Amino acid sequence: MKTLKKFVSYYGPYKAVFLLDLLCAAFISLVDLAYPQLLRELTRTVFTKDGNAILHTIPLIGGILLAAYILQALCQYYVSCQGHIMGARMERDMRAELFEKYERLSFSYYDKNNTGQMMSKLVSDLFDISELAHHGPENLFISAVKIIGSFIFLFIIQWKLAVVLLITVFVMGFFSLRQNRSMHATFVDNRRKIGDINATLQDSLAGIRIVQAFANEDLEREKFRAGNDGFLVSKIDNYHAMGKFNSTNLFFQGMMYLLTMVVGAYLIAKGEMTVEDMAMFALYIGVFVSPIKILVELTEMLQKGMSGFGRFLEVVETPVEIKDAPDAVAMVDPRGDITLDDVSFSYEKEDKVLHHVSMHIPSGKSIALVGPSGGGKTTITSLIPRFYDVTGGSIRIGGQDIRDMKLESLRSNIGIVQQEVYLFDGTIRENIAFGKPDATEAEIHEAAKRANLEEFIDSLPDGYDTIVGERGTRLSGGQKQRVSIARIFLKNPPILILDEATSALDNESEQFIQDSLEKLSTGRTTITIAHRLSTIRNADSIYVIEDGKISEQGNHGELLTAGGTYARYYEMSRN
Structure with missing residues (x-):
């Protein structure tokens, strides 16, 4: 009932349309019900009179019926058109709500959930809900009126x-x-099988470069063929169940006519029924047989729609872990010192990733985090913009706890350049402007120039209007990285996080990127994660993170003299 009440609440903005839709549906049903009864009365009264009386009465009755059928046609248009539009608008509202929720959900949600499933909830599940929103109440109402009437x-x-x-x-x-129920089971299997096909297709097309590089096209074709044939078998089972369903309903429909004739004949013979009344029974059988089939099919629609709505609610009602506190305020001092005070962190029930980490990053200074993979470096940089919340201790910027800041204010003052760059499928201009959506053309060009990108863009036939492709596939790794740096220049944040921004690049690209990053870091509080220690020699302070703890701290020279983990890493990088 709770789910049903929640579903009904989405009709709220469209009450007038919904009620008029039901009113039109009722009128359509009543006209269909009235005709056999009208014919019965005419047979018993008007049609028993002489010809002149019949010819005098029929034009009036015909005119009334014509008006009724015209109005019925208009009602049918409203039900078919406006009813579907109402369902489409409800679908739009739910999709907007779901997308907004996806935008607000924390990283921890995306760590645990599959993107393909989320897409399914956003598209196909909501289509089923839209069909139920329109046809469910309407079909139930029409069927009930016709059957009961x-x-x-x-x-x-x-x-x-x-x-x-x-x-x-x-x-x-x-x-x-x-x-x-049998049809429902085959339908569920259909959705599972088509999901397998979609998963195989997405996996194969996303990895097409690897497929062709290994000349494994035949292997991928075989995987797709298996899924495709499996879907065919499932569809055949579905059609067998559908055939049984339709043939059984047709048989019982015939039985109704048969019983009407046999039992009706018996009652006529007994003088308990007239021939005209038996004809009326035959007409009413045609009126209520169709709604009965619609009601049975409605259970399928209800199962599909409500199961999709249940999946929709799973997301919509998921608590947002990282959100503004009720009394959150804007960041007071974006250029203030950053302090991690006894910070601990763990992912849900897992062992701690960070253990009582404390560090102080003076405003405008550059610090570096080094250490083995899995030590906790990236976790530290994910806690500062509150992608996750600390499970112990606190993080302050300018003396203000980040949990007391509005998320938008906090994150708008932090720029992040990562090793794996994500570019949207659009133009170079659009991807740079993502750092500042209202940027002028001059600002975009200046950002590209400072990222050492302008010469490359000028060499392209379409310049800034060049399409980068899905995930930036038309650009090299270095070019994508410079686009990401350009949008940080455009954003112009006081705090900068560089997460292994050059580790996947060749030497020439790395030099270009390093020059850009040095420009970008000037005058900003910068936190760098690096495996190539040559890129952080000039950092004001270097922290070695091992097993979630700070094992060493100092500048490049001090750590070399100490002869610990950093010195060993540095020696390895030189060989």
Whole structure:
């Protein structure tokens, strides 16, 4: 009920459309119900009179029916058009809410969840919800009106025959629901199999360069063929179940006509029913058989839609771990000192990644973090912008605890350059401007110039309008890195985090990037993670992080003299 109430709440902004939709649906149903009853009354009254009386009455009745059918057509247009538009708008609202929630969820959520599943919830699941939002209440309402209305009239005409038909309807519904469960099982299998195909396709296309480099196209074709054939088998099972469902319903529909004729004939013979009334029964069977099938199919739609809505709620109701405190304020002193005071951290129930780490980074100074992989260097730099929250101790900037700052204010004052650069599928201009969406053309050009990128851009036929491709595949590693540096120049933050920004580049590219990074670091508080120790020799202070602790601290010369881990790393880098 809680899920259903939550679902109904999304009709809120569209109450008027929804109520008018149901009103139109009711009118459509009532017109269909009225015709057999009108025909019955005409047969018993008007059609028994002489020809002149019939010709005098029929134009009036025909005109009323014509008006009713015109209005019914207009109602059908509203139901088909505006009803679907309402469902599409509800789908849009839910998709916007879901995307907004994805944007606010913390890194810990993305650490545990699959991107493909998140895409499925954002696209295909919401389509099923949209169909349920429109067709669910409408089909339920129309079917209920037609079935209940038909049986009211049937019981008025001849209750004995109506009871026989009602029992037949219950038996039909029983078999239909059983077969519907079978159809549902095959439908679930369909979705799983098409998911396997999508996963294989995404994996193969994303890694197409590796596939072709190893000449393993045949291997990938075989993997795809297996998934594709599996989907075909699942679809065949689905069509077998669908065939049984439709044939059973058709059989019971025939049984209703058969029983109407046999039982009706018996009642006519007994003088308990007229021939005209038996004809009316046949007409009403046609009126309520279709809604019964719609109701049975509605259970499938309900299962699909509500299961998708349940997956939607799983995300929407997921608590946001990293969010603004109720009394959060903007960062007071972005250029203030950064202090880590007895900081500890662990990922949920895992062992601690950081153990009582304390360090002081004076404003405008440059510090470096070195040490073995997995030691906790990247974790430290992820805690400063609050991608994760400390589990012990505190981090302050300018004396202000970062948990008391508004996230937007905190992160807008921090620039991050990572080893693995992410570029959006757009132009070079758009990717640079991501650092400052309202930047002028002159500002974008200046940022590109300071990142040593302008000469490369000028050599391109489309210049700044060059498409970089998905994840920047049309650019080299060094070029992508310079684009990322250009957008940090444009952002112009007082605090800079460099996470192994040159470790994956060749020597020539590294020199270009290093020059850009030195310009970028000037006058900013800079934290650098580096494996190439030659890039951090001039850092004001170097911290060696091992097993989540600070094992050494000092400048380049002091650490070499100490002869510890840093000295050993430096000696290895020279050989």
